[in-house]
Amino acid sequence: MLQAVIFDLDGTLTTSDNIHFQVWKAVLADYAIDLDEDLYRQRISGRQNPAIVADLLPQLSPAEGEQLSQDKEATFRQLAADQLQPLPGVLNLIQWIQAEGLKTAVVTNAPPDNARFMLQALGFSQTFDRVIIADDLPRGKPDPLPYQEALRQLAIAADQAVAFEDSPAGIRSALGAGLLTVGIASTHAIADLEALGVKFAIADFTDSRLRQLGLGA
CATH class of the missing domain: 3.40.50.1000 (HAD superfamily/HAD-like)
Incomplete structure (x- = not known):
């Protein structure tokens, strides 16, 4: 029952994924990664940020990855405030x-x-x-x-x-x-x-x- x-x-x-996509696209562009919808679905959607950063930006230190994640999510919240x-x-x-x-x-x-x-x-x-x-x-x-x-x-x-x-x-x-x-x-x-x-x-x-x-x- x-x-x-x-x-x-x-x-x-x-x-909310359309907003996450926009923010990740801007973030990854700084690292010469051109994020498209297929890449987003395959390697970002539904995953935790540490796994995403380790996968796509392995050159970053743990501290750099954490800062990138924090900045990305702050941008997400700012954009999403009026859209959710x-x-x-x-x-x-x-x-x-x-x-x-x-x-x-x-x-x-x-x-x-x-x-x-x-x-x-x-x-x-x-x-x-x-x-x-x-x-x-x-x-x-x-x-x-x-x-x-x-x-x-x-x-x-x-x-x-x-x-x-x-x-x-x-x-x-x-x-x-x-x-x-x-x-x-x-x-x-x-x-x-x-x-x-x-x-x-x-x-x-x-x-x-x-x-x-x-x-x-």
Whole structure:
């Protein structure tokens, strides 16, 4: 029986990847890397900043990489302040979840300052029972640990929850924790997400197939 619904943040509750793309493109241009959408999807989307920097900018020292990440995220927050909107249908779904008394969590690879900023900007600061931030754990997505921690804090089994994810890293994390997972095709193609093993992939939360999972009125 469904007891909880767990959401990713970037690209799932809100379409923020276009802003991240713009900022990363400007940052990487300083290092003669021409970021296009394919490279962004393959090597940036859904990953934590230390892994991105180590992959694309291995010449940077740990301190330089940390400073670059901090500067990048400060720019993101500045640009996103007036642009973030909930994904279509998510507000209605959350209202239904609350009315049904289901537990909720957010599981995110976003840096802590970004996570707090986005939840506040979306009006979700007090919405979710738990917010699991990968930076607080030994390992982030695609490792299953962030979702395992969400299940532990919610005190439920994996077969009692459904997860929503938009990135391959997030989907692998949720599936690795044993969760039934629905793909959100805000950044990646539906076929690409379905190939990873999700139950199905949808454009947003207005899709009627959510009723197949017992979600929504």
